[in-house]
Amino acid sequence: MDNPIQPELLQTYLDGRATPLQKQLIRTWLLDPANQEIFYAQLQRREQQQPQLVVDDTEAYARFVTQLAQTAEAQPATPVRVRRWPRLFMGVAASLGLAGLAGLLTLTEPYWNTRTIATEYGEIRSVVLPDGSRVTLNANSALQLPRFGFGRSTRQVSLRGEAEFAVVHTPDAQRFVVTGADGVEVVVLGTEFVMNTRRGTRVVLNRGKVQLRYGRQQRPQTLTMLPGEWVRVRPGTALQRGRSADPVPTEPAWKLFRYDFRQTPLPEVAQLMEDNFGLRVTLAPELADRKLSGQFHARTADDILTALTELFDVRVTQTEKAVRIEPAFADNDSTE
């Protein structure tokens, strides 16, 4: 049989200049595997005559040998398996990675999902929460609440320090829970109360009704408070509960930077200054049983200290963050 396909025709074809009829000829001719060999020979010839790319085959061969060595060491198995296990491995690795990430997010949830509102020493701040409830933070206090979804799925906050809560009642009667010290919880629907978590948890109820949960987790106890009542929970001591004799103040005195002292022992006043102004107060032992009464307006610790020096015969020595209060007798003696 006469072979119509000459190398020239194949080159014409490879250059894209073959007519449809010529292509048909080549198509028929290619049916014979032996002709395909000729075809590929012409294909190579064209790449030799018209190279599209200049490559460094010495370098490529070195690369190839390196890859071969790696293959021989690492993957003696059949190539099908070689391809399959990295895929599985990648899947497992990806799953593990995702699981790890999820775990990490869960573990660090308190860090990224918590918003903290804090006050400095001597600072009093009022904030309105997303649900409309108002919280007034006394100095040196912090309120933590969830960053997302507060008021929608939960109304759970925790308090360190002292704050007044004016909780609004939601249409769906959602509970508002404040966690204080030692796992004490105040559960309310809508009410006004003051909570202090310094040295135990003290709650004073102004209006409405709250439920207090305290005690160990195994044996939780609850009590319901009535307006005007105060409760103090402190680990290691019995629960203290009482009722203010006077009409309940509509808001705590500290909210207006006011301090109401009624026969308050001086150590308690000293503690208050430390709580609210960050001042370490050292009281001379002779002063421990002195009591203070009266109303003071104090924006800074100095205001209280000035009042003290005026009311009592005391001498105040102040360094950076520490104050020492002692009787002024010694001084008087020397002057007399």
Next chain:
Amino acid sequence: MPFSTSSENASSPAGPPAPGLGQQPDVSRAGTDPDFFVRQAFAKDPTQGCALLFRQYYRDLCSHAVRFVYGRDVAEDIVGEVFLTFWRTRAYENITSSYRAYLFRAVRNRAIDYLRAEFGPIESLPDSLDELTATTGYDQPDRIIFLDELVQQIGAAVQTLPPQAQRVFMMSRFEGKSQADIAAELQLTPKTVENHLTRALGRLRKALRGEWLVLILAYGPGLYLLSRYFTPTNG
């Protein structure tokens, strides 16, 4: 080396016969069979056989692959992988065609795999043709002709680009330059460079009639390696 190997085999009748090759006919066929020495080398030491094939075909295979993929690194990767597969699967042991036909076919198939991975299915190249090829061990003539036409379409697509777009495309694909580098060198804004590349890839996609978004080709080499890693393919 191959010369001494063959003469040893020919002169010592006690030597183990190479698989599929008789002793005496070898010598007579050495003149007509271009693969004779390579076959001998493979029988003795496959690595040596690969080295011979590498020297003989690597450049031409790269030159051919680049007509499909228009990228230096991609083309070299494709050819390198063909050789690796050839060696790993011991394909040289039961090869029915010539080494040349095997290698060129494998490179063309891999180039098509690459284009499919980048641009999605090539509409005018139905899978049925691939299957036929896989079962017969020889290419269907339609498939061979289709591949050559594809090469011409790709070449034409690049050639009809505006000169500047063409230059940007070539610098990106052949000189491995980043878009920022190209912008600096040609004194173009990065946005212009990006537009040129997008247009060039759009032309290619049209040429392939693929349906997938082509922007990924801009980040192609990395994705290509990933796709190679995840999809098992024959070489």
